[in-house]
Amino acid sequence: MSEKVKVAIVGSTGYGGVELIRLLASHPLAEVTSVISSSSAGTPITEGYPHLIGISEELLDDVDPAGIKAKADVVFLATPAGVAAKLAPGLLQAGLKIIDLSGDFRLKQPAVYEQWYKKPAADEDFLQKAVFGLAEIYGESVKGADFISNPGCYPTATLLGLVPAVKAGLIDPATIIIDAKSGVSGAGRGASLGTHYSELNENFKAYKLNQHQHIPEIEMVLSDAADKPVISTFSTHLVPMTRGIMSTMYASITSDASVSNADFIKLYREFYQGRPFVRVRPEGQLPATKEVWGSNYCDIGFAVDARTGRVTIVSVIDNLVKGAAGQAIQNLNLMMGWDETLGLQFVPVYP
Ligand SMILES: NC(=O)C1=CN([C@@H]2O[C@H](COP(=O)(O)OP(=O)(O)OC[C@H]3O[C@@H](n4cnc5c(N)ncnc54)[C@H](OP(=O)(O)O)[C@@H]3O)[C@@H](O)[C@H]2O)C=CC1
Ligand SMILES: CC(=O)N[C@@H](CCC(=O)OP(=O)(O)O)C(=O)O
Numbered sequence: 001m002s003e004k005v006k007v008a009i010v011g012s013t014g015y016g017g018v019e020l021i022r023l024l025a026s027h028p029l030a031e032v033t034s035v036i037s038s039s040s041a042g043t044p045i046t047e048g049y050p051h052l053i054g055i056s057e058e059l060l061d062d063v064d065p066a067g068i069k070a071k072a073d074v075v076f077l078a079t080p081a082g083v084a085a086k087l088a089p090g091l092l093q094a095g096l097k098i099i100d101l102s103g104d105f106r107l108k109q110p111a112v113y114e115q116w117y118k119k120p121a122a123d124e125d126f127l128q129k130a131v132f133g134l135a136e137i138y139g140e141s142v143k144g145a146d147f148i149s150n151p152g153c154y155p156t157a158t159l160l161g162l163v164p165a166v167k168a169g170l171i172d173p174a175t176i177i178i179d180a181k182s183g184v185s186g187a188g189r190g191a192s193l194g195t196h197y198s199e200l201n202e203n204f205k206a207y208k209l210n211q212h213q214h215i216p217e218i219e220m221v222l223s224d225a226a227d228k229p230v231i232s233t234f235s236t237h238l239v240p241m242t243r244g245i246m247s248t249m250y251a252s253i254t255s256d257a258s259v260s261n262a263d264f265i266k267l268y269r270e271f272y273q274g275r276p277f278v279r280v281r282p283e284g285q286l287p288a289t290k291e292v293w294g295s296n297y298c299d300i301g302f303a304v305d306a307r308t309g310r311v312t313i314v315s316v317i318d319n320l321v322k323g324a325a326g327q328a329i330q331n332l333n334l335m336m337g338w339d340e341t342l343g344l345q346f347v348p349v350y351p
Contacts, residue, residue: 007034013045167271287299
């Protein structure tokens with residue numbers, strides 16, 4: 001029996017971090033050997049997260065590259081924007097493999113990162129080294145990579161819903177409008193005015209319109225798929241629920257001939273053949289967030305409107321699983337040359 005790969009998590013006390021602990025607890029080939037905190041080293045993680053009693057009893061470790069290397073082979077960075085940019089070079093130099101869940105290494109041009117994230121970008125050499133880990137689109141470059149940048153939650157739902165149609169030229173990329181909604185865990189565990197109960201409950205609000213930091217990430221991949229520059233409108237909304245993202249996307253169909261839902265379904269099923277985490281819904285069935293809750297699935301459905309010549313594409317994920325920790329473990333599996341479904345073969349929690 002081979003030894004398990006040892007994994008450390010920086011930012012383990014955040015929502016992405018505890019979701020990694022939850023999922024890795026049943027991974028057959030990986031084990032969490034260090035949970036790390038910049039503010040609570042020396043205390044048990046179960047103090048803040050009693051649901052982990054009996055699962056993660058280790059005391060929280062300091063953020064120290066040499067100490068991490070002594071305990072682990074791979075490190076997940078589940079930290080706020082700006083932290084991984086500073087930490088990753090030292091961790092790579094210490095010989096660790098990295099999977100970064102933040103936005104710090106997704107955009108390849110420092111000026112673009114600084115424009116949208118309003119923070120200094122990572123060193124350009126390291127930006128170029130990091131592989132963008134959207135496995136269903138860039139799987140070949142993810143396999144065996146040492147440094148993976150996990151895609152954002154909204155871009156994951158959005159890009160899996162759009163790339164096949166853009167690549168095939170079935171929709172006009174210039175007409176794409178993306179209307180996305182997220183549950184509040186997408187904002188992390190920290191309390192804020194906009195996310196506390198009385199601001200959120202029985203409320204539904206748009207935020208960061210035309211300013212969201214995921215806009216350049218979405219445009220980067222759409223431009224790659226279209227093989228020409230694409231810009232699009234991307235609007236985000238906060239929904240009073242804990243988990244889930246729904247991306248509803250509108251675009252004009254390019255073909256003069258009548259294109260049907262069945263044509264989209266066929267195209268997407270062929271595109272995602274052999275990709276276990278994308279489920280293309282049958283004719284007339286649109287996915288809902290609860291149908292992927294707690295799972296690594298992205299479910300996609302279509303509604304072609306012959307009257308307007310447009311298609312509406314609906315794509316849903318659980319932001320903490322396929323949008324963060326689950327996708328990061330999928331990337332760990334590919335990094336290590338394992339089956340990409342290891343430790344992720346669970347059924348959505350329903351109802
Ligand atoms: N929530 C989601 O659905 C998704 C989140 N992401 C991204 O993943 C990352 C983590 O998100 P999330 O877990 O929600 O965020 P949280 O705010 O819940 O957690 C972030 C954690 O980072 C740690 N941290 C803060 N500052 C530092 C620092 N200077 N050095 C080391 N650790 C630090 C904190 O723990 P401590 O004080 O103990 O160190 C904190 O618990 C973010 O970049 C986020 O944008 C990506 C996709 C989806
Ligand atoms: C609901 C909510 O607030 N969601 C966050 C998602 C942040 C995120 O995941 O940020 P990075 O991918 O850039 O790390 C937001 O819209 O900013």
